Amino acid sequence: MAGRGQWTRESLVDGVRSGDRRALARAITLVENADPLAYELVRDLYPTTGQAYAIGVTGPPGVGKSSLIAALLAHVRALGPTAGVISIDPSSPFSQGALLGDRIRLADHFLDPGVFIRSMGTRGHLGGLAEAALQALLLLDAAGKDLVFVETVGTGQSEVEVVGVADTVLLVLMPGSGDSIQALKAGIMEIPDVIAINKMDHPAAKTMLNEVRQVLGLDHDRVWKPPIVLTESVRGENIPELWEKLVQHRAHLERDGLLEERRRRHLAGEVFAVASSRAKQHLERAVHDDPELRRLLDAVQRRELDPLTAVKEIMEKVFKVGEGDGSRPH
Amino acid sequence: MAGRGQWTRESLVDGVRSGDRRALARAITLVENADPLAYELVRDLYPTTGQAYAIGVTGPPGVGKSSLIAALLAHVRALGPTAGVISIDPSSPFSQGALLGDRIRLADHFLDPGVFIRSMGTRGHLGGLAEAALQALLLLDAAGKDLVFVETVGTGQSEVEVVGVADTVLLVLMPGSGDSIQALKAGIMEIPDVIAINKMDHPAAKTMLNEVRQVLGLDHDRVWKPPIVLTESVRGENIPELWEKLVQHRAHLERDGLLEERRRRHLAGEVFAVASSRAKQHLERAVHDDPELRRLLDAVQRRELDPLTAVKEIMEKVFKVGEGDGSRPH
Secondary structure (H helix, E strand, C coil): CCCCCCCCHHHHHHHHHCCCHHHHHHHHHHHHCCCHHHHHHHHHHHHHCCCCEEEEEECCCCCCHHHHHHHHHHHHHHHCCCEEEEECCCCCHHHHCCCHHHHHHHHHHHHCCCEEEEECCCCCCCCHHHHHHHHHHHHHHHCCCCEEEEECCCCCCCCHHHHCCCCEEEEEECCCEHHHHHHHHCCCCCCCCEEEECCCCCCCHHHHHHHHHHHHHCCCCCCCCCCEEECECCCCECHHHHHHHHHHHHHHHHHCCHHHHHHHHHHHHHHHHHHHHHHHHHHHHHHHHCHHHHHHHHHHHCCCCCHHHHHHHHHHHHHCCCCCCCCCCC | CCCCCCCCHHHHHHHHHCCCHHHHHHHHHHHHCCCHHHHHHHHHHHHHCCCCEEEEEECCCCCCHHHHHHHHHHHHHHHCCCEEEEECCCCCHHHHCCCHHHHHHHHHHHHCCCEEEEECCCCCCCCHHHHHHHHHHHHHHHCCCCEEEEECCCCCCCCHHHHCCCCEEEEEECCCEHHHHHHHHCCCCCCCCEEEECCCCCCCHHHHHHHHHHHHHCCCCCCCCCCEEECECCCCECHHHHHHHHHHHHHHHHHCCHHHHHHHHHHHHHHHHHHHHHHHHHHHHHHHHCHHHHHHHHHHHCCCCCHHHHHHHHHHHHHCCCCCCCCCCC
């Protein structure tokens, strides 16, 4: 083991492979900072990844995603598997300092060598959330974690990029999550694999359960019918049942050869998402650094140059993408 | 006026300028189809735009955004101004065929020559929602509409690109919109300029009002305190009050010189959003069309090539963006 600041690429690769917590912590910090060494680490470790099972945990802020993960960890660890948690939810107690119930549950796990928990900031990360989440997941995978929970806030479409790394997507709702129900109903939010309705003691929990059932019932064509579990994460109620549903979904994917297909699709999607993020950031930097491109924006603002002509000129200058690559057919 | 299929660039420009409905309809269809002619039209018309006031109407599906716009139109038209509506919400009754109440209200407006209503599909549009919304807005602006409502579904961040064309953003919620309240509270949803809580007859409307007040009260630093109006759009209740708040926000922006600044920022944001969308679509097409790039994805899926190296190779090949432009500092 190396001390702070003494990590080399080799010692980090070895450290992550052996599941060393400090190596993992350092590696994920490198990911957060978009350090070139993070890229090299992931490249070195990639061939041995693909062993961890990734569970994406999404849902609106405040529904108890973090405490549900904490409760699932307690249950899962008693069964044996090791686990990692990556929280990319800016509103998560994992990230911000937890409320009493969460703090107690989380504290247990922070002391458990079989669990690695990490919140991630990605402000200004060139490849965006998608890249940071993917790299962190691959590191935890390489570190031999059997399970990785990826927590993201999601109330619509924007979490998709991050959920795109998950084998199984768990959507967490609570009584009062009317907007999410409407979004599911309108087809704007993708149907998840498993749904937990947390805070089951709330008088409106049963109403929410019926609403979710009704929405899911509209879709007769799905082979996998997303199960719905009422949970109370602080007291750990129905956590074994929820875990069982997650296990069943995994078994369904593995039995029908769908896991491999889903992972293929997701990896391709991640490559696109990361490349798109990079293209966007590259664009913003280029315009920021180039007075000529900034002048284009000024002309747009004076209504002397229309916005789409400005876009064309920027695309040509920054990406060497000209006519015939743009809106016109080849 | 020209018949179907007989439009030329000149006749379309003239037709849009004079507010001819068929010319507008044809022009927006060209926008939807990403036809090069749409680009030329907007370029020709751009110098005379900037006269319309754009109100973005956002919120989760099912809260009654469309019927609220219909009610606002009835109120506004009686006062004189002409108006356009662009609906980019796949769950909107403007797009899909309205329920009884909406249908009656909408039918009135379809017959009013001072109102132009259009829903837009943007599937496969190279520049995405941002580009289509911007072009449609500019066309309605050039057609002399005093007001343009841009309706988009929004439960989180993803609607931002479209709302980015709006001078004033109206967020519509309803009793049960708990997820949106949480998203506002967590700072994940941007604070709008005006909030309507629709379906005010619902017993939980007052509770929702208090929750929204509480969330907004946390932010003491804002000069403009977003007003909250309880509405009932089907019966038209409190619609004049809501309109008054929208007018007040506009006056606030104009009085303090903020409108010009906001429009400058928005136009720059739109140029970036459109360019990013184009870059993404260009990327996807390039990978789709190029067997060598597809082989990169296959290698990633076989875990022979790590995803970020694949991203780098794709960026180099597609955008000629190499080392030094990527994650490494210059």
